[in-house]
Amino acid sequence: MEALTSRAKAVDRKPMTFLERLYLWNILKGMIITFSHIFKKKPTIQYPEVKRPFSPVFRGLHVLNRDEEGRERCTACGLCAVACPAEAITMEAAERLPGEENLYREEKYAAKYEINMLRCIFCGLCEEACPKDAIYLSETFAPANFNRKGFVYGKDNLLIPNPTTQPEATAKAKGLN
Amino acid sequence: MTLLSLNIDWILLIEKLALIAIVVFASLGIALYTTFGERKVAAILQDRPGPNRAGPFGLLQPLADGVKMFTKEDIIPSSASKWLFILGPGLAMTASLMTCAVIPWGGTIELFGRTISLQIADINIGILYIFAVVSLGVYGIMIGGWASNNKFSLMAALRGASQAISYELAMGLSLIAVLMLSGSLSLGDIVKQQQAGWWNIVYQPLGFLIFFICALAECNRTPFDLPEAENELNFGYHQEYSSMKLGFYLFAEYINMIMSSAVMASLYFGGYDIPFVNDAELQTHLGNWVALFQVGTLLIKIVFFIFLFMWIRWTIPRFRYDQLMNLGWKSMIPLALVNMLVTGALVLLKMNNWHF
Numbered sequence: 001m002e003a004l005t006s007r008a009k010a011v012d013r014k015p016m017t018f019l020e021r022l023y024l025w026n027i028l029k030g031m032i033i034t035f036s037h038i039f040k041k042k043p044t045i046q047y048p049e050v051k052r053p054f055s056p057v058f059r060g061l062h063v064l065n066r067d068e069e070g071r072e073r074c075t076a077c078g079l080c081a082v083a084c085p086a087e088a089i090t091m092e093a094a095e096r097l098p099g100e101e102n103l104y105r106e107e108k109y110a111a112k113y114e115i116n117m118l119r120c121i122f123c124g125l126c127e128e129a130c131p132k133d134a135i136y137l138s139e140t141f142a143p144a145n146f147n148r149k150g151f152v153y154g155k156d157n158l159l160i161p162n163p164t165t166q167p168e169a170t171a172k173a174k175g176l177n
Numbered sequence: 178m179t180l181l182s183l184n185i186d187w188i189l190l191i192e193k194l195a196l197i198a199i200v201v202f203a204s205l206g207i208a209l210y211t212t213f214g215e216r217k218v219a220a221i222l223q224d225r226p227g228p229n230r231a232g233p234f235g236l237l238q239p240l241a242d243g244v245k246m247f248t249k250e251d252i253i254p255s256s257a258s259k260w261l262f263i264l265g266p267g268l269a270m271t272a273s274l275m276t277c278a279v280i281p282w283g284g285t286i287e288l289f290g291r292t293i294s295l296q297i298a299d300i301n302i303g304i305l306y307i308f309a310v311v312s313l314g315v316y317g318i319m320i321g322g323w324a325s326n327n328k329f330s331l332m333a334a335l336r337g338a339s340q341a342i343s344y345e346l347a348m349g350l351s352l353i354a355v356l357m358l359s360g361s362l363s364l365g366d367i368v369k370q371q372q373a374g375w376w377n378i379v380y381q382p383l384g385f386l387i388f389f390i391c392a393l394a395e396c397n398r399t400p401f402d403l404p405e406a407e408n409e410l411n412f413g414y415h416q417e418y419s420s421m422k423l424g425f426y427l428f429a430e431y432i433n434m435i436m437s438s439a440v441m442a443s444l445y446f447g448g449y450d451i452p453f454v455n456d457a458e459l460q461t462h463l464g465n466w467v468a469l470f471q472v473g474t475l476l477i478k479i480v481f482f483i484f485l486f487m488w489i490r491w492t493i494p495r496f497r498y499d500q501l502m503n504l505g506w507k508s509m510i511p512l513a514l515v516n517m518l519v520t521g522a523l524v525l526l527k528m529n530n531w532h533f
Contacts, residue, residue, distance in 0.1 A: 023504070024386075027493055034222045034492045044226050 269317025
């Protein structure tokens with residue numbers, strides 16, 4: 001029968017010779033191999049200090065975006081919630097009152113916006129569904145928590161800091177520095 | 178008053194007590210850092226950085242481990258034989274520490290007009306003493322395994338005992354060759370002879386190899402760590418142990434390693450002899466410093482052997498039980514016998530004025 005690969009080796013069941021039964025030569029060969037690993041480069045990344053860069057297409061935690069003037073982009077249309085296959089998004093809409101034009105860009109805004117990070121599968125369909133470019137998936141992931149409530153992220157967790165009043169925090173949230 | 182009238186050399190007693198304290202605490206400290214070294218060596222051989230969080234370079238890791246061990250809950254199983262259960266780890270620890278009494282850690286130093294030998298007890302049957310104490314170490318495993326009242330532990334204890342007995346034979350036989358060369362059972366004399374001439378490894382390479390393999394087996398180190406085989410015996414004889422009792426067992430293993438390295442260095446690698454240097458001549462120039470250098474030399478040799486132990490451990494898997502017994506009885510003992518006969522013949526020929 002023709003061998004499937006060029007590296008196929010017939011099983012050898014010959015009784016071991018005396019030298020083989022002492023195992024010394026084979027152990028020595030193994031020890032040379034392990035010794036050579038002393039000089040190899042260690043692939044470890046010292047995690048909390050050094051972080052592995054994510055791929056630019058990585059889909060992590062959600063961010064609710066603001067426009068250049070620092071107004072919330074979300075208009076609470078609910079398309080993200082409809083698009084969400086895991087049904088992780090809930091929101092409550094409210095009407096913008098006179099004098100709140102500097103807070104919300106559209107006439108309707110999300111008074112409550114919650115994403116359950118335990119349900120979320122980070123597919124990014126909300127990002128694609130959003131007509132206002134209001135929701136984005138960042139390059140971070142949800143930190144551990146002791147109770148389930150901690151994984152329900154509200155607006156206070158999701159909303160990006162205001163670029164006009166807190167430019168540094170915004171830049172950090174965008175991962176620019 | 179009767180005690181004083183016995184004419185005891187009190188200064189000698191104090192000197193020896195100080196020496197015992199130094200040696201015991203030094204070996205405990207070294208054993209502490211051997212655990213750290215083990216983890217570092219394992220990590221480096223596996224392309225990992227190893228423990229590096231506790232203190233600079235992770236140097237406080239052994240202390241953290243110790244604190245962890247001490248603060249764990251100490252469980253004695255209700256079905257265990259209580260006193261034997263406590264005795265087991267204590268015996269293992271005592272036996273491994275007792276070996277250090279006869280190892281010559283260095284030459285002599287002159288302090289307050291006294292010549293102090295850096296050997297706690299230069300008894301003329303030093304090697305027999307070591308053998309006796311090493312055999313005693315098996316009792317730690319045996320009693321621990323038996324007292325746990327657990328089938329796995331009992332199996333491990335049986336394995337430990339049979340392994341120790343089989344490998345002690347080959348060890349003894351390979352030692353006889355050294356004893357025939359030196360004509361003395363005292364470790365101090367054996368080291369002094371090597372200081373004057375060649376190291377015993379030159380005359381006894383095969384003997385050393387056998388002794389080394391048997392030392393691995395006696396210390397329950399991989400590839401001979403069948404008594405604590407975690408895949409088939411659930412950590413073997415120390416399965417039921419927790420807290421510092423477990424710590425004692427693990428610690429005893431490391432102290433055993435240090436002591437067997439020291440014995441190997443003394444028997445085959447000149448002990449505290451500084452290589453390529455005439456120690457006696459150096460002593461006239463440098464005085465007490467030579468003893469310090471000698472201790473350092475012995476420590477370097479010990480560290481080398483410990484590294485060898487670890488290197489082997491992280492290279493090869495454990496033997497199967499039948500392989501272990503085959504290797505011990507069918508390979509090691511015949512080889513040791515041949516080595517003994519050849520050495521004996523050569524020693525006899527040399528005594529009868531043959532020149533070669």
